[in-house]
Structures are given as C-alpha cells and as structure tokens.
Amino acid sequence: MTRKPFPFTAIVGQESLKLALLVSAVDPSLGGVLAFGDRGTGKSTTVRALAALLPNMKVVEGCRFNCDPEAGEAQLCEECRKRSAGGKLKSRSVPLPVVDLPLGTTEDRIVGALDIERALLKGEKAFEPGLLARAHRGFLYIDEVNLLEDHLVDLLLDVAASGENLVEREGLSLRHPARFVLIGSGNPEEGELRPQLLDRFGLSVEVRTPDDLKTRIEIVKRRDAFERDPEAFSAKWKSREGKLRRQILKGREALSEVAVSDAMLESCAKLCMTLGTDGLRGELTMMRAARAAAALEGQKEVTLAHLKKLAVPALSHRLRRNPLDDSGSLARVERALEECFGHEG
Template sequence: MDFIKKINRPIFPFTAIIGQEEMKLALLLNVIDPKIGGVMIMGDRGTGKSTTIRAIADLLPQILVVEDDPFNSHPSNFELMSNEVKEGIENGQNLKKKYINVPMVDLPLGATEDRVCGTIDIEKALTEGIKSFEPGLLAKANRGILYVDEVNLLDDHLVDILLDSAASGWNTVEREGISIRHPARFVLVGSGNPEEGELRPQLLDRFGMHAEIKTVKDPFLRVQIVEQRSKFDQDPYSCLNEYRIEQNKLKNRILSAQEKLPSIAIDYALRVKISEICSELDVDGLRGDIVTNRAAKALAAYNNKEIVEIEDILLVIKLCLRHRLRKDPLDIIDSGSKVDKVVKEILT
C-alpha cells in the first residue's frame, strides 16, 4: 500500500484551498447531485481552477464497479451499467466487483470526436460479424468528473456532444449502420479565461452553474496562499497528513448529503419565488428554475437540513442564473449584480 502511495502523484487537499468559495461551493453541490448539470468556472489565469477541480475528484469516496468493464458499470443500478453487464446479470453470471477512485478525465483541446465518443471497428464488424467498440473519454468518465480546461477554445460541436451526454447520461455512437449506446453520467466541469473569448450563450446556458473567480487582492491572503502552496510542494505527504482529518470529515459530509438528498423538500411558496425571479430576469426556458431548485436542495442536504430555507436559495441562485441572462452590450451593470438586485426585491 505504501508503494502505491509513493507512485501516485500527490494532489493538493481540497480543504487546504484558501478562498474561492464560489467555485468550491459549485463543485461540492455538483458532486452531491450530478443532475445539476455541471459547472463552468471562468476567471483569471493562476487562480487555482485546475488545482481545485483535481482536489475535489481526489476527495470523493470510492465507487463500486464491475471489474474489467470499460464503462465503470454499477453492479446493480441498471441506469449506470452497460448493455453487456445488463445481459450478464440477466443470464445469471457472477460478476466480479471492485472499488475504484472516482474517475477524473482531462479532455485535451486537440481531442477528435472519435477520441471523445469512442469508435466502432468497421473492419471487424464486416469480416467477423462482431460489434467491436473502442471506448472513448466519455466511457472513461462515466460516474466521475470530465474536466475541460479552456472550454471556450474547444470546437463548438465537441462542446455540444459533451453537453448532450452530460444532460442525457448516455452516449450513442452510430456508424455504417452499427449503433452502440453506453452510460455516460459525469459531472462536466469547464474552465476558461474570459479574455480568451466567451462561450456561445446557447452553450453556456447548458451548464448548470457558473462560478466567477477573481485574483485575490488582499496581500496577507496572497502570502498565505503562496506559503500554503510552497509547503505542499516541499513536502506533499506531511501536508496531506495535516489535512487528513478535515478531508475525511468533508468526505463523510458529502456521502451523508448524497444519501439525504432524495428526502429534501422545498416549500411551494419558495418554488414560486424562484420562478418569479427567473421570470423577472427574463431567463429563457425553464433550466434556470430547475437548476436553482436542485442546487438549493443539494445545499440543504449538505447542511444536514430537512427542508430548503431562503438562505439556501440566496447562496446558490446567482451561481445558477448569472450566465442565463441576455447580454446587453449597453448594460453598465454585470449579470451577477442584476441577479442580486432582483433577488433582493423578491426574496428579502
């Protein structure tokens, strides 16, 4: 076990990250309820976006999978297993199981559609009559996190594929009359720098939450962050040891929230208020309403509550709506302030 620890690259502990509360909250809520729809993190260079995303993946409890299955299939949940595993269960096969770390897949900017979705070996299909599928990154990311750095520089058709799979939970590959479908349930996390261009509004709207992060201005906090990072770089294992108790506490809190989530209720009057805010802000479609309801429930579960309270909505609503507002080039106030203003009028 010690040998495995030594060859694994140490990852900066999530609980040691200073500041950037908005980004941390959005990531935590998405791992509690992946149906929120992922998170887009926009901010300056060098603000710890990649570090935080890798840290949340490392923090998550291990998952039970079917051994040697390329899709990380769940051994009993039909929604999270491949057709081959399903057929094996129906035929009474005894499936081997094992625990693995939550998959964290990095999608490179130069990735092709075949690399993302997977490919069908046509030659094998024609010569041997066998459907041979080479799984792609979506298969590897099933039940995990798919991270796209500089998502605003990724080809639009690839972003479309990712968002469709994230929303439906399935990936379908069709070629020359052969069709393969497999589960692809993952938390989609995109990061980018607004200076390098924005995502198209219709793509941006498909991300459940949108966190904006800025460079820390307080010099004392900056020194603290630099010292924390230097300490980790010099001796990562003693730093991990120092935060082990806090990491385990947070891991248990996430597990408890995931179990509690289905029983969380949100009062009808509060649901009406959320929809009133969305209507007042002229948000297109109903995604804003749905995501805000989901995020508020996830936060209530995280805080060990039975029902959603106004405070929960106040904490998540900006993250859920700011990227869904129509952009007006003549507007002098940013979308976050606009959401704050309407929320204040309706909720407080």
C-alpha cells in the same frame, strides 16, 4: 507514480467554485459547473481535489464503461447486462475518474471508435471506448472550453443531458451509459461560449485572482508546503478531508428527503421573472442546487438563505444581454436579489 492531489479543505478562497462543486457532488444531475476567470487561480486544482476527496466507487470487474454493479439493468452497458443474466456481478473498487479533454481532440477520441488494431490483425469489428466511457460516474474536465469546437461542445452537452453515449459509425452500433459531472473552465478574454451552451451548464462561477494581501500570502505558503512535502501536508488536513467526505455522503443520502416549499418555489420564479431569464431551467437549477446545499448542511428544508446563496451560480450565465445596462451578470443577480427579498433570509 500518481501525483497526490492538493487537499480540498486546504484551498484558500474560491468559495463560489468550491460551493458549486460540492453541491454538484451531492447532486450530480445539476448539469455541471462552468468556471470562467483568470489563469493560475487553481481551477483545475480544485476540481481534482474534490474528486480525490470523494470515496472510491465500485465498478463491474472487467467492464470497459465503469458500470455500477448495484445499478438496475437499464443503467448497465450491453456487456454487463449479459453478465448479470448469469448471476451477481463481480465488482472492484476504483478511484473516482477525472478525465481531461484536451484541445484538438477528435470526435472519435471522445465518443470511441472502431479498434483498428483488432480489425487489422483479427478481422473483428470491436469498439475502442473513448473519453466518455472513462468519465462515466466521475468528472469530465475541459480546460479552455470556450476554445473547443462548437460541434464537440454540442456533443458533450447532449450526452451529459441524456446520460448515454450512442455510437453509430464504421459499421458499429453501440450505446453505453455516460453520466458524469461536466466541468468547463476558461478565460473570457479568449472568447465566449454561445448563450445556448452557457445555458446548458447547471452552475457558473467567476474565478478571480485574490486581491487581499493576507489571502495571497496564505495561498503561496500552503502551495509551497505541499510541493516540498505532499505526504506531510496531506496528513495535516486528513481529518478535515474525512469530515467533509462524510458530510457529502450524508448529503447524498438525505437529498431526496429535503423539502422544497411552495413559498420557496415562488421565490425562485419571482427572481427569474425579475431577471427576465428565458425558459424554466433557471428555476429548476436554482431549486435543485439549493436543495443540495440544504442536504449538505444537514437541513431538512430549503430556506431563502439557500436560494440566495445559489442564485448567482445558477442564474448569472442565463441572463439576456442588456445594451442599456453595462453592469456584470453577477451584479445584476445581486441587485435583483435585493429588489425581491431585501434583507430577508
């Protein structure tokens, strides 16, 4: 029996992580979320809670890669393209996948490899899908991402950026869609990610142990109530879960209609120039995240308030190290926001 996930709307605190996950749910192309911070702060609980909150997705019946039956031919795997030539694709409904990538996993396990059993028993070269195939259109969660081997992280980020997994090994040559929200978490005390890898994550948040007494008590009370009777606890939050689910779906539908003015783009660029971020990925991510936040709120246009809300998660992990400034990246972004915009918005 599958264990019922903790309700997303019942999670106390962790507002930055929840916001980052919600805007990524509205716009999965943002590039994923990196959550660094203390152990035992509910990072994986929050990710699984969001995935359970989202509605089931339709997949092509019999497809090994979770292909979308309503997608265009270019977004289907080779097998589904052949099926579609014979008429409308049959579909079924499945929960949104949340795939864990454990430490110590191999490249073959991630990308897929030759099906050894079929090769030995039938002499056939057949592809055994990996974790990337299972995660397509869902979430790929990597706990302790800072301890994952560099070449595996490079591989994952390349696939996440291209939306496609190309496998060429052991006489096999195959490609299949692999679009997912990449979620990484870890404890910075155990090692840092390389700057170029940090930059490839769309959003980054710091997750800290609450230092407020009432918050800590409420977290313990809710977790204890959930552990004792998951069904009753989940029922109590059902209406709020449904409301947030509808809000996310409306945000997805409205995303393309949300306007971003030249003044807001200028504000993005001004802030990034003040912080000295490399490249233009910072501006692009902040603009897209702000647009997703506006869509989530049912707004028709991005405002400075949206930009300020998403500036820290979009930019804090893209800053150059400054040996003359020992303040944290979060403080540097907040200081730059004050310098650029003061109390505007």
